[in-house]
Amino acid sequence: PYLKKVEIKNYKTHRNTRIVFTDGINSIVGPNGVGKSNIIEAIIFALGERSLKTFRASSYNDLVYNNRKDIDLSVTLYIVDKDGNEHKFKRVYSPKKGGHKYRYNGKRVSRGSYIINLMKLGGEGFKYVYIQQGDILNKANATPRDIKNLVDDAL
Amino acid sequence: PYLKKVEIKNYKTHRNTRIVFTDGINSIVGPNGVGKSNIIEAIIFALGERSLKTFRASSYNDLVYNNRKDIDLSVTLYIVDKDGNEHKFKRVYSPKKGGHKYRYNGKRVSRGSYIINLMKLGGEGFKYVYIQQGDILNKANATPRDIKNLVDDAL
Amino acid sequence: RERVFMEGFNKLKNRFNELFKEVFPGSKAYIELEDPENIDSDILVYIEFKDKPKLPLSALSGGEKTAIILMLLLSIYSIGEDTVFLLDEVDAHLDIRNIENMSKVIRAQKKYNQIILVTLPGHDSMISIADHIIAVAYRNGVSKVFTLSKEYMERMIRE
Amino acid sequence: RERVFMEGFNKLKNRFNELFKEVFPGSKAYIELEDPENIDSDILVYIEFKDKPKLPLSALSGGEKTAIILMLLLSIYSIGEDTVFLLDEVDAHLDIRNIENMSKVIRAQKKYNQIILVTLPGHDSMISIADHIIAVAYRNGVSKVFTLSKEYMERMIRE
Numbered sequence: 001p002y003l004k005k006v007e008i009k010n011y012k013t014h015r016n017t018r019i020v021f022t023d024g025i026n027s028i029v030g031p032n033g034v035g036k037s038n039i040i041e042a043i044i045f046a047l048g049e050r051s052l053k054t055f056r057a058s059s060y061n062d063l064v065y066n067n068r069k070d071i072d073l074s075v076t077l078y079i080v081d082k083d084g085n086e087h088k089f090k091r092v093y094s095p096k097k098g099g100h101k102y103r104y105n106g107k108r109v110s111r112g113s114y115i116i117n118l119m120k121l122g123g124e125g126f127k128y129v130y131i132q133q134g135d136i137l138n139k140a141n142a143t144p145r146d147i148k149n150l151v152d153d154a155l
Numbered sequence: 156p157y158l159k160k161v162e163i164k165n166y167k168t169h170r171n172t173r174i175v176f177t178d179g180i181n182s183i184v185g186p187n188g189v190g191k192s193n194i195i196e197a198i199i200f201a202l203g204e205r206s207l208k209t210f211r212a213s214s215y216n217d218l219v220y221n222n223r224k225d226i227d228l229s230v231t232l233y234i235v236d237k238d239g240n241e242h243k244f245k246r247v248y249s250p251k252k253g254g255h256k257y258r259y260n261g262k263r264v265s266r267g268s269y270i271i272n273l274m275k276l277g278g279e280g281f282k283y284v285y286i287q288q289g290d291i292l293n294k295a296n297a298t299p300r301d302i303k304n305l306v307d308d309a310l
Numbered sequence: 311r312e313r314v315f316m317e318g319f320n321k322l323k324n325r326f327n328e329l330f331k332e333v334f335p336g337s338k339a340y341i342e343l344e345d346p347e348n349i350d351s352d353i354l355v356y357i358e359f360k361d362k363p364k365l366p367l368s369a370l371s372g373g374e375k376t377a378i379i380l381m382l383l384l385s386i387y388s389i390g391e392d393t394v395f396l397l398d399e400v401d402a403h404l405d406i407r408n409i410e411n412m413s414k415v416i417r418a419q420k421k422y423n424q425i426i427l428v429t430l431p432g433h434d435s436m437i438s439i440a441d442h443i444i445a446v447a448y449r450n451g452v453s454k455v456f457t458l459s460k461e462y463m464e465r466m467i468r469e
Numbered sequence: 470r471e472r473v474f475m476e477g478f479n480k481l482k483n484r485f486n487e488l489f490k491e492v493f494p495g496s497k498a499y500i501e502l503e504d505p506e507n508i509d510s511d512i513l514v515y516i517e518f519k520d521k522p523k524l525p526l527s528a529l530s531g532g533e534k535t536a537i538i539l540m541l542l543l544s545i546y547s548i549g550e551d552t553v554f555l556l557d558e559v560d561a562h563l564d565i566r567n568i569e570n571m572s573k574v575i576r577a578q579k580k581y582n583q584i585i586l587v588t589l590p591g592h593d594s595m596i597s598i599a600d601h602i603i604a605v606a607y608r609n610g611v612s613k614v615f616t617l618s619k620e621y622m623e624r625m626i627r628e
């Protein structure tokens with residue numbers, strides 16, 4: 001599968017951002033502080049990540065545009081599976097209502113369903129490898145055991 | 156105090172390197188893999204560092220030029236104190252003899268003496284801050300507690 | 311189970327050696343099970359660059375480590391062909407020649423995986439290999455994002 | 470003891486704000502004891518860039534974090550004036566403008582501390598501020614190192 005499009009609403013510096021990706025090489029470029037890593041974080045957020053450390057935050061409210069309490073944060077992913085079918089995944093965080101909502105193809109689902117749909121997408125699941133900014137040298141310092149585990153998981 | 160000169164013999168890629176520094180800005184420059192970080196490591200080695208992880212090594216033999224057993228690794232620092240006096244610090248690792256030797260101003264001393272001479276150099280001691288390659292973002296992720304400790308140590 | 315692992319492991323090694331030979335001709339790479347008889351043992355990675363001793367990955371320079379781990383990860387995930395790469399400024403420690411080397415390796419990877427990478431202006435090779443360039447700016451308190459397709463830009467240039 | 474800490478802490482804050490105003494005009498920085506009454510409490514660092522919300526250091530972008538922590542470290546150690554800085558590729562995540570900003574900050578630091586830094590070719594500002602340029606190359610299995618003093622190079626240019 002590949003990620004075709006992402007719509008970001010109120011995630012950090014992204015009030016209303018729409019990006020179309022291609023099943024090839026996509027380069028996000030710009031100077032320091034413009035919101036490049038924020039795009040990657042928004043994608044990871046919509047894929048279900050819950051570790052606030054990954055988002056450089058101490059609470060989900062930190063992720064909302066200008067830390068506002070009156071707007072909702074939502075990230076929508078359009079993923080195309082190997083048969084060419086498009087799947088829509090949307091995760092919403094609402095400071096007002098204080099929780100997360102998950103939608104798959106427009107229909108409200110539990111978090112569990114949402115994650116399962118990602119894992120069995122078109123038969124093979126949406127898999128990704130994320131190298132966080134500053135982490136590449138740590139990855140290179142992996143032990144022989146870490147590398148074995150990495151290969152096992154991928155195979 | 157400042158570091159005026161360093162002589163590196165058989166430290167990793169440095170068979171016989173001599174560098175003169177100035178009490179100002181010194182920029183070490185070159186492409187990947189030429190031996191820039193090795194220079195910084197050699198200086199840290201001569202300052203008494205013992206954590207092999209800092210040297211990207213699992214044993215001191217890994218630090219010797221081409222992992223040879225028949226040559227000695229030595230790094231000599233010439234440090235000028237605030238009164239303008241020059242102090243010579245030399246640390247030697249010998250794979251053959253299997254240990255470290257320390258020399259202060261040409262005279263063989265214990266490691267303890269060597270470290271004490273560095274700490275009381277010309278009354279104020281040689282202090283340094285080392286930011287390892289790839290570590291700057293980790294430093295920036297310091298907790299408020301870490302920052303307090305840092306300020307306390309420096310004051 | 312042993313056969314499945316060895317098949318995948320050999321595929322990975324072949325792909326890695328292909329990339330490695332291209333980027334570092336004259337150098338050698340060793341990716342081996344610590345105990346060749348035991349498929350559950352650790353995996354050792356040793357590199358012998360031209361005119362340099364054979365060393366473990368952990369002993370290499372910042373730029374060398376980056377190049378090796380990138381090629382290793384790309385090789386590992388080229389096998390399943392369904393993994394999407396999200397790479398945030400992985401070229402931070404590469405000199406200009408290695409940025410170009412890695413950009414060619416990444417471009418060759420697109421027949422196996424989708425790649426979404428973040429880079430700084432100035433790392434031209436990482437921008438030139440893109441099928442879509444996502445330009446990000448910050449104005450009036452908000453990120454402004456423009457998606458430019460290479461195809462569109464080439465058509466613009468022709469007209 | 471309380472007086473010694475507060476004196477040093479205020480010096481540090483003044484030095485930091487001096488640097489910060491220079492590099493980020495229109496932005497604000499807050500370095501405060503969590504409990505202003507207790508000199509043993511934690512130190513909080515918050516930054517409010519122009520047109521951006523007030524955020525802790527940990528929430529900033531890679532380049533922003535680098536700039537702030539560098540200026541903070543330089544400010545902390547400018548007080549004793551006897552600390553030598555060994556900086557290995559700290560400019561890895563900086564864009565061209567911030568590399569130049571940080572090079573100016575580092576150059577201003579030399580009246581307090583000796584600085585030995587490592588950088589890649591291409592980061593010109595980090596090379597142009599040097600009093601000594603230590604050029605490193607690798608040939609015939611060995612590092613070759615040349616020390617060039619700015620003074621010598623300027624004399625060469627004049628002749």
Ligand SMILES: Nc1ncnc2c1ncn2[C@@H]1O[C@H](COP(=O)(O)OP(=O)(O)OP(=O)(O)O)[C@@H](O)[C@H]1O
Binds near residue numbers: 030133
């Ligand atoms: N809740 C928020 N609302 C608005 N802006 C925020 C919020 N949280 C963080 N930011 C801003 O987002 C910016 C960081 O964006 P990001 O990390 O995406 O930058 P970047 O383009 O990756 O830069 P770099 O090249 O330096 O890594 C910071 O300047 C920060 O002020």
Ligand SMILES: Nc1ncnc2c1ncn2[C@@H]1O[C@H](COP(=O)(O)OP(=O)(O)OP(=O)(O)O)[C@@H](O)[C@H]1O
Binds near residue numbers: 186187217
């Ligand atoms: N014992 C040794 N003998 C000879 N060479 C060694 C030894 N140990 C490490 N090396 C070599 O030292 C090189 C690393 O040098 P160093 O880390 O100083 O590079 P660098 O100039 O900092 O590069 P980068 O810009 O990529 O960080 C590696 O290529 C490695 O092969």
Ligand SMILES: [Mg+2]
Binds near residue numbers: 037038530531532
């Ligand atoms: Mg970033």
Ligand SMILES: [Mg+2]
Binds near residue numbers: 191192193288371373
């Ligand atoms: Mg290095």
